[in-house]
Amino acid sequence: MTVPASALDGEAYAASPSGVAAVRRPGARTSSRRSRIGVAFTLPALVVVGAILAYPLLYLLYLSFSTYRPLSSSAVTWAGLDNYVRLFTDSTVANSLAVTLQFTVASVLLEIVIGTTCAVLLANVMLGARGRGSRLAARVLGSAYIIPFAVPAVAGAYAWRMVLDAQFGAVNALLGTHTTWLVSYPMLSIVVIDSWKMMPFVLFVMLAAVMSIEPSQYEAAELDGAGAVRQLFSITLPSVLPVMVITAAFRAVDAFTKVFDTVFATTGGGPGDATRVFPLLIWRTAFTHLDFGSAAAQAITALAISLVFGGALLFTQRRRAS
Structure with missing residues (x-):
């Protein structure tokens, strides 16, 4: 007897030619739900780590196109590609x-x-x-x-x-x-x-x-x-x-x-x-x-x-x- 896929919550069975359930595999709905849960758990950490890494990197990139010599001036001026x-x-x-x-x-x-x-x-x-x-x-x-x-x-x-x-x-x-x-x-x-x-x-x-x-x-x-x-x-x-x-x-x-x-x-x-x-x-x-x-x-x-x-x-x- 073939087991209907609708009888399972988020899982499907691949039936053999003889009508006996042979392979059990996760359904698309379960995989999608697990992916969303994984993203929800990891997103806060990714945002925090990304913000911590992004700010100094972006400031370093900005500073590389600027002139900043504290002994001569405390101002940061745009220098373009001079550096x-x-x-x-x-x-x-x-x-x-x-x-x-x-x-x-x-x-x-x-x-x-x-x-x-x-x-x-x-x-x-x-x-x-x-x-x-x-x-x-x-x-x-x-x-x-x-x-x-x-x-x-x-x-x-x-x-x-x-x-x-x-x-x-x-x-x-x-x-x-x-x-x-x-x-x-x-x-x-x-x-x-x-x-x-x-x-x-x-x-x-x-x-x-x-x-x-x-x-x-x-x-x-x-x-x-x-x-x-x-x-x-x-x-x-x-x-x-x-x-x-x-x-x-x-x-x-x-x-x-x-x-x-x-x-x-x-x-x-x-x-x-x-x-x-x-x-x-x-x-x-x-x-x-x-x-x-x-x-x-x-x-x-x-x-x-x-x-x-x-x-x-x-x-x-x-x-x-x-």
Whole structure:
């Protein structure tokens, strides 16, 4: 006997040829009602969050087309495209963008290579632990790597300043030298410090990706006579490559637009302008030169670059998903 759809409140049955109800699926009326309820519950939060985000963003956009220098005048005057013309013709801005790009590429590459390598090794240790003591040691080791990520960025940067000190630093003590690392090798220093800080995040993501690989793939590879190196390049790396690409893109956005505290607490952008990254340039334009119009234009440019990186990330993710 076929069950009539009208006998159900918001649900319908798809009848089989024999007249027996086979598939039960939600009706259009129920789906519509659920959608309206969902919108009603989320709309207040969306309005509040949107208002909080919209006001400073719109004011920043307005300020980027204005001249506001409190030392000379308290008035905000319309400047049109002058701030953007000055931005794209200023060699200081071009140099800062180049320095930031160089830092981003080096830092992300180092984090991905070391993070993925450590994730593979840590996964082998955790999966190979058999006894109670071995499992406990594997858990401690699996938790200890997160410590650098938990340390505040400024505290970690000042700790690295002491480690790299020319006279009393641990690095020079181990090498038997008196190298002024932050002066002689400033870019290398901030890349290492930032990678030390953010590499645990990459390791955490890549470890989850490695642990999610089906063990049967490795068992089949062992039956075929594949060694550890062959399994690494034939199974592990191809399996985690999509996660690696997305993680690298996410870290690139973060490194390009948010690298401020590490540089500010270590090299201060020096020597000269060797490590004057773009966020530090924005801060100096606003709070050292008190040119808030130019600083707003630089901030909008940084936001646009971040949106380009984010769009590339979403495009890559959707393309791989399809």
